Structure formats: C-alpha cells, structure tokens
Amino acid sequence: MQRTIKLLKKENELRVIEDELDIYLEIAHLAYAEVKKKDGGMALLFTNVVDKKSGTKFEEPILMNVFGSYRRCELLFGRTIESIADEITKLLHMKPPVGFKDKLSMAGELFSLKNIFPKKLKGEGACQKIKYLEDNIDLHKLPILTTWEQDGGPFITMGQVYTQSLDGELVNLGMYRLQVYDKNHLGMHWQIHKDSSHFFDQYQKAGKKMPVCVAIGGDPLYTWCATAPLPYGVNELLMYGLIKKEPAKLVKSLTTPLYIPQDVDYVIEGWVDTNEIRVEGPFGDHTGYYTLKEPYPVMQVSAITTKKEKVFLATVVGKPPLEDKYMGWATGRIFLPLLKTTAPDLIDYHMPENGGFHNLIIAKMQPHYKGHAKQFMHAFWGAGQMSFVKHAIFLDENAPRLDNYEALATYILDRFTPKSLFISEGILDALDHSSPEILVGGKLGIDSTGAHKVEAPQLLGDEELLQRVQELVPEAVHLHQFMRRTKNPITVISLNKTRNVKECFKALIDLSTHIRVVVFVDEAKNDVYNSYMLIWRVTNNIDAARDIFISGLMLGVDGTNKTALDGFVREWPDDVDCTQSVVDALKQRGIWDLDDATYEKYQL
Numbered sequence: 072m073q074r075t076i077k078l079l080k081k082e083n084e085l086r087v088i089e090d091e092l093d094i095y096l097e098i099a100h101l102a103y104a105e106v107k108k109k110d111g112g113m114a115l116l117f118t119n120v121v122d123k124k125s126g127t128k129f130e131e132p133i134l135m136n137v138f139g140s141y142r143r144c145e146l147l148f149g150r151t152i153e154s155i156a157d158e159i160t161k162l163l164h165m166k167p168p169v170g171f172k173d174k175l176s177m178a179g180e181l182f183s184l185k186n187i188f189p190k191k192l193k194g195e196g197a198c199q200k201i202k203y204l205e206d207n208i209d210l211h212k213l214p215i216l217t218t219w220e221q222d223g224g225p226f227i228t229m230g231q232v233y234t235q236s237l238d239g240e241l242v243n244l245g246m247y248r249l250q251v252y253d254k255n256h257l258g259m260h261w262q263i264h265k266d267s268s269h270f271f272d273q274y275q276k277a278g279k280k281m282p283v284c285v286a287i288g289g290d291p292l293y294t295w296c297a298t299a300p301l302p303y304g305v306n307e308l309l310m311y312g313l314i315k316k317e318p319a320k321l322v323k324s325l326t327t328p329l330y331i332p333q334d335v336d337y338v339i340e341g342w343v344d345t346n347e348i349r350v351e352g353p354f355g356d357h358t359g360y361y362t363l364k365e366p367y368p369v370m371q372v373s374a375i376t377t378k379k380e381k382v383f384l385a386t387v388v389g390k391p392p393l394e395d396k397y398m399g400w401a402t403g404r405i406f407l408p409l410l411k412t413t414a415p416d417l418i419d420y421h422m423p424e425n426g427g428f429h430n431l432i433i434a435k436m437q438p439h440y441k442g443h444a445k446q447f448m449h450a451f452w453g454a455g456q457m458s459f460v461k462h463a464i465f466l467d468e469n470a471p472r473l474d475n476y477e478a479l480a481t482y483i484l485d486r487f488t489p490k491s492l493f494i495s496e497g498i499l500d501a502l503d504h505s506s507p508e509i510l511v512g513g514k515l516g517i518d519s520t521g522a523h524k525v526e527a528p529q530l531l532g533d534e535e536l537l538q539r540v541q542e543l544v545p546e547a548v549h550l551h552q553f554m555r556r557t558k559n560p561i562t563v564i565s566l567n568k569t570r571n572v573k574e575c576f577k578a579l580i581d582l583s584t585h586i587r588v589v590v591f592v593d594e595a596k597n598d599v600y601n602s603y604m605l606i607w608r609v610t611n612n613i614d615a616a617r618d619i620f621i622s623g624l625m626l627g628v629d630g631t632n633k634t635a636l637d638g639f640v641r642e643w644p645d646d647v648d649c650t651q652s653v654v655d656a657l658k659q660r661g662i663w664d665l666d667d668a669t670y671e672k673y674q675l
C-alpha cells in the first residue's frame with residue numbers, strides 16, 4: 072500500500088485529505104462523490120480518521136478509489152489490460168511448434184508460466200509484524216467504514232477472503248463483504264453460487280469448522296484477483312502470477328492452515344462454525360439498492376496481524392458509476408478470450424456501467440445460422456457468473472462499437488420487433504431484488520442480428536402524447552420519448568401507481584399507432600429525461616417473465632417498484648441515497664466539492 076501511495080502520488084492520481092473525518096458515513100460519502108467526477112476523480116487518502124461515536128482516533132490512513140479510473144487500473148496492473156487479454160488468447164491458442172525458432176519462442180512463453188504458481192515462504196511475513204491474539208483481538212481497532220444510513224453496521228468492503236476445500240486440495244480467493252458484529256465476529260457474505268460457499272458446504276457436511284483468512288491491502292492486484300470470476304477450483308492468485316510475471320509470495324497464517332500474501336497490510340484469521348448462521352445486512356450494494364437482511368455464516372476471529380505501517384483499503388458501492396466500473400472493465404477485457412472458448416463466434420461484449428454489470432450485457436457476434444443468437448443466449452446463461460446476466464442484447468458484426476451508445480441504440484431499435492425477444496428463466500445474482508422468488512427469475516434476450524422489416528409509428532410531440540395517455544391512464548404524470556428518429560422510439564411514462572401496470576399498458580393499446588416501446592416508472596425518484604439513471608432503474612427493477620408485455624408491434628416494460636398491487640410478496644428494498652445532513656455538514660466545512668449538477672445527474 073505504501074508503494075501504491077507513492078506511485079499514485081508520482082502519477083498525480085492521489086488527493087490527500089487531512090481533515091478529521093468519521094468512519095461513519097463521512098469518508099464513504101466523500102469517496103462516493105469522488106468517483107462520480109469526470110474520469111473517476113482521484114484516489115483518496117484520508118489521513119485523519121476517527122470514530123466519533125467511540126472517540127477513537129486511528130493511527131492508520133484509509134485509501135480509497137484506487138481502481139477508480141481506466142488509467143489508475145492499468146497503473147496498478149503494471150501493464151495494459153489489452154496486453155493481458157492478448158497473452159491469454161495466445162496461451163489458449165498455443166499450437167505445437169514447427170521449427171527451431173518456434174520452439175525457442177514457445178520455450179520462453181512456457182518458462183514464464185512457471186512464475187504463475189504462488190510460492191510458499193518460510194517464517195513470518197511483513198503482514199505479521201504486529202499480532203493481536205486472544206483478548207487483544209478487537210475489530211473496532213480497525214477503521215472499518217459504515218457506508219450508508221440503513222446499513223446493518225460497519226462492513227469490510229475490500230477484503231480478500233482466502234479459503235480452502237475440506238481436503239485442502241483447492242484454494243480460493245474471493246472478495247465478499249464482511250459485516251462487523253462485535254470485536255471478534257464477522258458475517259461472511261459469500262453468496263450461494265460462490266466458491267467459498269461451496270467449500271463451506273463441504274465443512275458443514277463433515278461437521279467441521281472452516282478456516283478463513285481475510286487480508287486487506289498489499290499489492291492492489293490481490294484485491295482485483297479476488298473479484299475475478301475464475302471457475303471453481305482455480306486459485307485466483309494464479310492470475311496474479313500471470314499478470315505480474317512473478318509469483319505471489321505467501322506465508323502461513325498464525326492460527327489457521329491457510330497461507331496469505333506476505334505483504335498484505337492486515338490479516339484477520341478465524342474459523343467459521345458451520346452450525347452458526349446469523350442475520351447479515353442490510354447493506355447498500357453495487358446495484359444501488361440495499362440488499363436486505365439474509366442469513367449468512369459467521370467467522371470467529373482467532374488472530375489479527377498487521378504490518379508496522381499499515382494502510383486500510385476500502386471501496387464504496389451504491390449507484391453507478393462506481394470504482395467497480397473500472398474493475399469490471401478490466402475483468403470484461405481479460406475474460407473475453409476465455410468466454411470465446413465457450414462461444415467461438417463471439418466478437419466482443421460490453422457491460423454498460425449503468426446496467427449494474429449483470430443487469431445488462433451487449434454482445435457482438437458473427438451469426439452463421441438461424442437461431443445462432445439464441446444459442447449464444449443459452450451459452451451465456453449457462454457460463455459461470457455470466458449466468459447471472461438478466462438482459463442480453465446480441466448484435467451482428469456490422470453493429471457499431473459497443474460503447475457508442477447512441478449509434479448502438481439506433482441500430483437495435485431500427486431492427487427491433489417483439490419477435491426479436493426471447494424470454495427465459497434461470498439463476499439470478501443473490502443481490503437481485505425484483506424477481507418474485509430469490510435466486511431465480513426471468514431472463515430477457517434480444518436478437519438484433521437479423522434485419523427485420525420494421526415500420527415507424529406516427530409520432531406525436533411529448534405534450535400531446537401525454538395528454539392522450541392521461542385520458543386513458545390518469546395516473547400518468549410525466550412523459551418523454553427517446554430515440555424518436557428510429558423505428559421504435561421509446562416512450563417513458565412516470566406514474567403514481569394505483570393498479571398493476573399491465574392494466575395501464577392494456578389501456579394504451581388504442582395508441583399503438585403512436586407508441587412502440589413504452590416503459591413505465593414510478594413518478595417518485597425518477598426523471599423521465601435522465602436516460603442514464605432510467606436504464607439503471609429499469610434493468611434493476613424488472614423480471615422479464617413478469618414485466619414485459621406485448622401487443623402487436625407494441626412492447627410494454629414495467630420498471631416500477633413492485634408491491635402488493637403486483638402480487639409481490641418479498642420486501643422491496645430502498646435505493647441508496649446519501650444522508651443529506653452529512654453532505655450539508657461536509658459542504659459547510661468546505662470538504663465536499665461535487666457540483667450540484669453531477670449530484671442530480673447520478674441521483675446521489
């Protein structure tokens with residue numbers, strides 16, 4: 072972390088904030104605002120950290136937003152992301168050498184591979200200079216942040232969680248948030264689909280306690296590796312070796328059989344009693360909504376060790392854009408070659424930041440036969456963590472660049488008919504709040520690879536159309552039409568909902584000569600002109616099997632919050648908002664510097 076701070080300073084990518092700031096909301100709010108600035112703002116180092124409630128002043132600083140820009144990401148990886156993807160592509164396509172020159176170059180490549188395997192060192196590491204054992208263990212001595220007002224407590228947000236299988240053969244590194252319950256207990260939010268959860272099942276079946284080590288800091292690449300969606304059984308530290316061209320160097324933890332990188336800043340060691348389950352959450356998550364209280368395993372801390380001069384690394388999640396936009400960008404690029412092994416005619420894919428990763432993916436492919444795009448949809452929905460994707464749009468090779476949204480939306484809408492839709496069901500990210508049941512729900516695929524003959528509607532102005540809509544749907548408040556130049560303009564209507572939205576859609580069928588795609592959102596908290604946040608809201612809120620309606624050429628999308636009016640029986644969470652009094656106080660002290668227009672745009 073000290074080296075990272077030096078590097079960020081040298082590259083003019085670090086802002087040091089010396090004002091006294093609280094681990095409760097203040098620091099997280101400032102980091103949240105920073106990443107909304109142009110190009111992700113700066114990395115932030117908070118050097119005067121306090122816990123106002125207990126009167127604690129922490130000696131260590133907190134470092135945040137380290138991955139929060141494309142440039143910083145590549146600085147921390149130490150190379151371009153494309154060069155990593157190219158190297159993986161090369162490895163995947165290695166052929167037997169022909170001739171001496173070929174043999175030599177392959178020998179070089181294979182030789183460099185020996186460095187990918189983590190190396191176990193003897194003795195203690197730099198991360199074990201200071202030791203807290205038994206009665207000296209106290210998680211409250213660490214500057215662990217509370218991000219949002221409704222959070223269930225403080226959470227470690229950039230913990231590298233090291234676990235191993237029951238037989239010790241497989242090792243895993245994953246990033247899961249960890250809730251602080253008291254001075255020596257943490258909530259382990261490894262979701263049911265994740266590798267450490269699979270290990271947990273093995274220990275539970277065997278009736279044994281499970282060892283866990285949570286590391287914080289060290290080379291930031293460990294933290295990214297923890298988020299990498301490698302298949303079950305593959306140690307994510309191999310990725311570290313591949314990228315760095317040198318192995319991760321590990322030391323044994325003091326009170327568990329697990330090994331951790333020797334240069335991390337903190338290690339929290341412990342054991343999970345597989346008979347104990349506690350309520351975890353709520354937590355304002357990267358969907359921009361709170362994840363609600365759920366039962367999760369608990370770790371009893373058996374040791375905390377640290378470096379002499381440690382730095383606490385943290386992130387903040389909430390509404391996009393966030394630091395994980397940049398981490399996810401790196402993941403997307405690096406994993407493209409691997410995904411191509413399952414879907415060989417895939418050209419590229421992209422997860423727009425306001426689609427919250429799994430809520431929207433756009434992919435370009437080379438279609439070879441009828442139904443090819445649908446075959447890809449099934450492949451995506453069956454491939455590792457890609458299975459969490461809720462909405463996928465497939466385009467052919469002639470489509471514009473996947474990050475040219477205006478051109479892309481035109482391309483899609485000019486080809487779209489309700490026949491392009493494919494609605495299925497599958498597994499969902501545990502964070503999804505919209506499906507009628509947790510963990511499973513609707514999937515929406517759009518096949519934009521074919522050229523359909525599409526007729527344009529007869530357009531009306533927003534004001535006139537709103538008047539006509541209000542005659543049929545009196546609860547409509549605002550209306551705006553996007554992409555009017557295309558064959559399928561998108562009409563967004565905000566409502567004060569009084570009935571199931573399908574009834575509103577049916578009432579509008581009389582206007583089908585003027586409306587093609589109609590999206591309903593709640594009047595509260597939505598701005599019908601803000602396409603960025605509307606995409607965030609709607610892809611979060613819909614379950615395709617329930618919320619998509621078709622009548623002839625007209626398509627309806629119910630992006631409203633679901634209630635008893637919709638037969639929704641789960642609890643619907645709030646989206647995360649900054650605490651106004653905290654923002655006001657920071658403004659008064661001259662520390663808050665985000666302009667009001669950006670604050671409004673991203674609905675902080």
Ligand SMILES: Cc1cc2nc3c(=O)[nH]c(=O)nc-3n(C[C@H](O)[C@H](O)[C@H](O)COP(=O)(O)O)c2cc1C
Binds near residue numbers: 243
């Ligand atoms: C900031 C951030 C926080 C995350 N929090 C969690 C979490 O609390 N629980 C979880 O299961 N996954 C979480 N993830 C996603 C996992 O890190 C990711 O799915 C990873 O690939 C899991 O590793 P595994 O496949 O080895 O289990 C988070 C990712 C990021 C970037």
